[in-house]
Amino acid sequence: MPSPHQRATRREGRIGDGVLSRMTKAGNARGCESRAHNMRDLAFSCPRPEPSKPPEYALDAVPLGGHTELNARKRRLRDDLETVMEQTDQGASSPGGRIMVYVRMRPMSRSEKDAGARCCVRVVNKQDVYLAEFASETDYLRLKRLKGRHFVFDAAFPDAAGQEEVYNVSTADIVEGVLQGRNGTVFCYGATGAGKTYTMLGSTQNPGVMVLALKDLFAKLRQQSREGDYVVHLSYLEVYNETVRDLLSPGRPLVLREDSKQGTVAAGLTHYRAYSADEVMALLHQGNQNRTTEPTRANETSSRSHAILQVTVEYKVQRDSHYLRRTGKLSLIDLAGSERALATDQRTIRSLEGANINRSLLALSSCINSLVEGKRHIPFRNSKLTQLLKDSLGGACQTAMIANISPSNLSFGETQNTLHWADRAKQIRTKITDVNEEVQVPESDSEQAKLLLEVQKENQQLRMQIARLQQKLLSIESSAIMAARQSPAAAAINTPLCWTPASDTKAIKHDECRAVEESLRKRIRVLEKEKESACQEMAVREEELTSIISSLQRGHSSQIRNKDDFNRMLYGLKPKAQADEQENGNNAFVKRSAFERQESSRSAHTAAAGSARRMTLGGPLLSNSYLSNAKSNQAGVKRPAAPSTPASTVKTRRSRILEAEENRQPQMPQVQRQNSGRNSKIPIPPSASTLPAPKTPTGISKEALKKRTFWDITNANSPSAPIGRCTRSNSAATPSMLLQVSTSAII
Ligand SMILES: Nc1ncnc2c1ncn2[C@@H]1O[C@H](COP(=O)(O)OP(=O)(O)OP(=O)(O)O)[C@@H](O)[C@H]1O
Numbered sequence: 001m002p003s004p005h006q007r008a009t010r011r012e013g014r015i016g017d018g019v020l021s022r023m024t025k026a027g028n029a030r031g032c033e034s035r036a037h038n039m040r041d042l043a044f045s046c047p048r049p050e051p052s053k054p055p056e057y058a059l060d061a062v063p064l065g066g067h068t069e070l071n072a073r074k075r076r077l078r079d080d081l082e083t084v085m086e087q088t089d090q091g092a093s094s095p096g097g098r099i100m101v102y103v104r105m106r107p108m109s110r111s112e113k114d115a116g117a118r119c120c121v122r123v124v125n126k127q128d129v130y131l132a133e134f135a136s137e138t139d140y141l142r143l144k145r146l147k148g149r150h151f152v153f154d155a156a157f158p159d160a161a162g163q164e165e166v167y168n169v170s171t172a173d174i175v176e177g178v179l180q181g182r183n184g185t186v187f188c189y190g191a192t193g194a195g196k197t198y199t200m201l202g203s204t205q206n207p208g209v210m211v212l213a214l215k216d217l218f219a220k221l222r223q224q225s226r227e228g229d230y231v232v233h234l235s236y237l238e239v240y241n242e243t244v245r246d247l248l249s250p251g252r253p254l255v256l257r258e259d260s261k262q263g264t265v266a267a268g269l270t271h272y273r274a275y276s277a278d279e280v281m282a283l284l285h286q287g288n289q290n291r292t293t294e295p296t297r298a299n300e301t302s303s304r305s306h307a308i309l310q311v312t313v314e315y316k317v318q319r320d321s322h323y324l325r326r327t328g329k330l331s332l333i334d335l336a337g338s339e340r341a342l343a344t345d346q347r348t349i350r351s352l353e354g355a356n357i358n359r360s361l362l363a364l365s366s367c368i369n370s371l372v373e374g375k376r377h378i379p380f381r382n383s384k385l386t387q388l389l390k391d392s393l394g395g396a397c398q399t400a401m402i403a404n405i406s407p408s409n410l411s412f413g414e415t416q417n418t419l420h421w422a423d424r425a426k427q428i429r430t431k432i433t434d435v436n437e438e439v440q441v442p443e444s445d446s447e448q449a450k451l452l453l454e455v456q457k458e459n460q461q462l463r464m465q466i467a468r469l470q471q472k473l474l475s476i477e478s479s480a481i482m483a484a485r486q487s488p489a490a491a492a493i494n495t496p497l498c499w500t501p502a503s504d505t506k507a508i509k510h511d512e513c514r515a516v517e518e519s520l521r522k523r524i525r526v527l528e529k530e531k532e533s534a535c536q537e538m539a540v541r542e543e544e545l546t547s548i549i550s551s552l553q554r555g556h557s558s559q560i561r562n563k564d565d566f567n568r569m570l571y572g573l574k575p576k577a578q579a580d581e582q583e584n585g586n587n588a589f590v591k592r593s594a595f596e597r598q599e600s601s602r603s604a605h606t607a608a609a610g611s612a613r614r615m616t617l618g619g620p621l622l623s624n625s626y627l628s629n630a631k632s633n634q635a636g637v638k639r640p641a642a643p644s645t646p647a648s649t650v651k652t653r654r655s656r657i658l659e660a661e662e663n664r665q666p667q668m669p670q671v672q673r674q675n676s677g678r679n680s681k682i683p684i685p686p687s688a689s690t691l692p693a694p695k696t697p698t699g700i701s702k703e704a705l706k707k708r709t710f711w712d713i714t715n716a717n718s719p720s721a722p723i724g725r726c727t728r729s730n731s732a733a734t735p736s737m738l739l740q741v742s743t744s745a746i747i
Contacts, residue, residue, distance in 0.1 A: 099393070099428045100154045100400045102170045103129050103419065105407050106195035107159040117408040121415060123158040129405075131416060151419050153426070159407060163202050167212040170400050175216050177398045178313055178328035179224065185331040185392035186213070189364075189422065190404035191414030192337030197303050199402055200334040201288065209402075210284060210309055210332045217330070218277040221315055230315030233271045234280060236287035239384045240305035241356045246270050247287035247307065256387050263391040271312070284309065304353045306360065306385050307334045331392060335361070335385070338414065360385040365421055367393060372427045393428060401425050477509050484512025 105121055122130040131149040155169045174184035186209060188196035202208030207215075221230045236247040243253040244266050254266040274280045292304045309332045317324050336357040363383035370378045371394060380390040392399045403422035405415045 097429065099425050099430060100170070100398075101403065101422050101426045102155045102157065102166075102400065103151070103153045103403045103405060103422060104157040104161065104166060104195065104199055105129075105159050105405050106198065108407050109193075112406070112408040112410060115410060117410045119407045120409040120412050121405060121407045123156045126158075127154070127156055128152055129156045129419060131412075131419060149416075151423050153403075153422065163199075163206045163208055163212065166199060166402070167209050167216075170402055171209050171213050172216065174398050174400055175213050175220070175330060178217070178311075178330045179220055179315075179326070181326035181328050182398055183329045183331075183391065183396065184398040184400075185333065185389070186400045186402065187331075187333035187335060187389070187392070188402045188404055189335055189361075190337060190418045191406065191411060192302055194337060194404035194406050194411075194414070194418070196337060196402075196404045197334055199404060200307075200332060201284075210334075211281060213330065213332060214280045214284075214311065215277045217311065217313065218280070221313065225315045225317050229317075230313065232274045232280075233312040234274045234283055235266075235269050235271050235310045236284070236307070237266055237269055237310075238291055238305040238307045239360070239388065240292050241353060242360070242384055244384055244388075245305075247290045248272060248283060250290050256384060263395060264387050266388075280311075303334060303336050304357070306336050306357075308332075308388055333389070333392075335364075338417070359383065364389065368421060368425050368428060371429075372424055393430070395430065397430055399428075399430055480509045480513050480516075483516045484509075486516075 103123070105123055108117065108119065120132055122132070124130060129151040131151070157166055157169075171186045174186060178184050188199050188209075190196050198208065200208045200210050202211060218232070221232070234248075237254065238245050238247055244256060245251075245253055246266075246269055249270045252268075254268050257265055257267050259265045272283055274283065287307075287309070291307055311330045311332075312327070313330070314325070314327045317326065336353075338358055338361045360383040363379065363386045366382065367378055367380060367386050367389075378390075378394055380386045380394070386393075391397050401422060403418050405411075405418050
């Protein structure tokens, strides 16, 4: 017995034959114009000829003369057309070639009967649907006369048709295709209350296509594949008021995304793994509970949303010596029904829902139109529904459309509309579906055991690696905590060392690290400031020290000069009798002076070196006592000297020497002492004219004494060489010379 599908194909074949016979009859009588018209009709479903290579039967190429030649060309043309028709029939019957369209008429409802409605639809031969406003069941002749209201579908189910029959005819092949590794879609289309939900879901006693398909799927999976070799995933969503919602775990609206492999997918949609048909039924029931249904005047349980159930099947089957891994997806869609605005009794939410439903169905209609007309651009993005149906309508998919209609003449307009779009949808061609199938290399027992060992070994290594990484992480975390605790900024944090969840611990560590970093930065800033201020202070101190050293040197030079003057005055006034003694004394004085100069120069050097060393080391600079001593020395103020400082030592010695000198010069006039200025201990020699001629005890005259040179004096009594690099020359060495030598030695 031929299947409805084959019957539909034959029916189309008959239509094709009719066209062909009409064309044959046309022949020469109608001429070229008539043939051109028929050719255009056929070109709708036939591949167009290449423009660069016109076929032989192209009208421009047909010569007007020659009856025999014309007949031969006609024969060839007929052969070509028959070939094309055969190809078309094959295309219609091949899976994925075009959308299969079925019509199901529901029984007249009690309310319709009560309203006095009459049947306006007649289903004949399980394929033909006749629509008449007042059609009588027995008035076949009248029905046939109703032109334009006769539709032919792949199958048409009368009101008496049961759920099983509908499933077997419309969906069973698609489920088989899914098990072969293809994608399949079945969707119900029609006006509100036409019986879509009944067809898809049914009732407990009469389960619908969804339930029967899932039962069939699991039964066939068990037949074809071993237990555990297949995986079934289930998702169930609805499109309500242009928002996509998950029916298995309701929550926020989902966003549709384009995926290169899976097509249009709802991001975040729950995919449940189902192990049995009963489990699937439970999930389906749960999803339907969440679905938006409201009572309207047209239908007490009207679906206000489009519901899409998707079942993905992955399974492994053995074929001879190898395995095949197949993946298929079945989409079962229950659309919301189109409705007239006045059909609903509520004007607020219901009318908004109705408007959205109509809008999305209109978008579906325009997509069907574009697909039928072969347009390049199909407006799938006009609504969420068409986005989700993109693969089913225009992709590599076996698709079946079940158009639900009401028999009532009260719904004549809706029924006519549904039949019109169903008729259009027949012409939609989908892509030939590729089988999602992978051939797997056969696995022997020994190979499987080897593989198992390898996997176990890899698992062991991975576990060890994880343990190592965890240990490393713990040590890093603990060091971070310790660092954070030691830092001053972390004192405020004071994190307890107790176990916290991984995310919390990470957050705490992060905070601690940041606190440590911040405190270190602060410390660096403080140190830099300290460094800058220390450098400035050092520069100031250096300047001070330089000025002190230079003033000390000046003071020292002036002291030496004073001493020189004093010496000259001394030698110029002493009598000859005391010269020897004076010489000795002079020698001693010279020695003392040299020693004193040495001491003072050493002290100056020591002070300079000390200050330089202190400056170099960056430690505390010269102590205040030292500086004050140096300043007082410079000012000539005698202060109690610290025994440890070299300057005070020099001062003490110097003062002792000067005191001794002063004691030895009682004859120095008091005036001179008073005029000595700040160096009161060092007498300033008066000029020769102002001073009285001194009396020498030995009676040596002043001139005679003057004739004696300094060299004679020093050389006579002192065996030691004079300080400095002084050699005897023709000219006599004077104390000023000695002073110059000793000064150069100091400097
Ligand atoms: N083939 C059928 N046999 C028996 N009763 C049916 C059949 N089809 C539909 N019905 C009944 O008709 C009523 C409306 O059907 P259904 O709810 O399926 O319509 P619908 O097209 O889904 O409407 P809506 O689009 O508003 O959801 C229901 O009470 C249902 O039981």
